Amino acid sequence: MASNSAEPRVRIGIVTFPGSLDDRDAARAVARAGAVPVRLWHDEGALRGVQAVWLPGGFSYGDYLRSGAIARFSHVMDSVADAARGGMPVIGVCNGFQVLCESGLLPGALTQNAHMRYRNRPAPLRVESTNTAWTSAYRQGAQIVIPAKHKDGRFQADASTLEMLEDQNRVVLRYLDNPNGSVHDIAGITNAEGNVVGMMPHPEHAIDQLTGPSTDGRGILASVLSHVHSGATA
Numbered sequence: 005m006a007s008n009s010a011e012p013r014v015r016i017g018i019v020t021f022p023g024s025l026d027d028r029d030a031a032r033a034v035a036r037a038g039a040v041p042v043r044l045w046h047d048e049g050a051l052r053g054v055q056a057v058w059l060p061g062g063f064s065y066g067d068y069l070r071s072g073a074i075a076r077f078s079h080v081m082d083s084v085a086d087a088a089r090g091g092m093p094v095i096g097v098c099n100g101f102q103v104l105c106e107s108g109l110l111p112g113a114l115t116q117n118a119h120m121r122y123r124n125r126p127a128p129l130r131v132e133s134t135n136t137a138w139t140s141a142y143r144q145g146a147q148i149v150i151p152a153k154h155k156d157g158r159f160q161a162d163a164s165t166l167e168m169l170e171d172q173n174r175v176v177l178r179y180l181d182n183p184n185g186s187v188h189d190i191a192g193i194t195n196a197e198g199n200v201v202g203m204m205p206h207p208e209h210a211i212d213q214l215t216g217p218s219t220d221g222r223g224i225l226a227s228v229l230s231h232v233h234s235g236a237t238a
């Protein structure tokens with residue numbers, strides 16, 4: 005839903021960790037969607053009045069120990085976790101997804117790609133659930149293309165967690181051409197409430213017809229703007 009000029013524009017926080025890479029593109033995507041990107045620094049606790057949070061891709065803390073394992077201890081993550089538990093929409097893209105899993109805000113883990121190489125290419129996906137703050141603008145079952153670029157994108161979880169994710173319709177995006185060996189072709193999942201979503205592909209790199217490969221990433225921001233405008237996070 006386009007933002008109504010009578011309403012204040014939605015403020016979306018974008019966290020920068022040391023080693024974040026895609027924070028600038030995320031901010032650009034947020035601005036292009038008509039919202040206000042609010043840059044949040046990793047060692048600040050204040051969320052500065054944002055109504056949603058985007059944890060961007062990259063190599064936080066150099067991916068030392070494990071991707072996302074150090075970022076989860078940053079000051080900002082205490083505030084993000086509190087906000088997420090209070091219902092605020094939070095999305096983690098790629099390294100951000102890794103941070104969400106390491107934080108325990110999402111179940112499972114992202115491990116090294118099965119082929120053990122970094123891979124960067126457009127990923128065909130199916131939208132499995134539109135029942136989240138970040139995917140409601142898509143059509144259930146829609147096939148979309150969003151770039152994926154990572155070395156640690158292989159989603160894994162134990163059998164009972166996988167069963168729970170499937171039973172509760174919490175697999176949000178599935179690869180049509182699994183690029184990394186993720187179990188059940190999982191490219192994105194949500195928490196039980198649907199406000200926290202993690203996804204390996206990068207919607208902020210699929211908003212511009214000129215650069216391609218699609219504009220399918222725009223639906224992520226359209227969804228969260230509609231969610232915030234509907235007052236669902238009040």
Ligand SMILES: NC(=O)CC[C@H](N)C(=O)O
Nearest residue numbers: 061062098099154155156
């Ligand atoms: N593009 C990214 O966010 C990379 C994420 C992560 N550090 C990996 O290589 O798996």
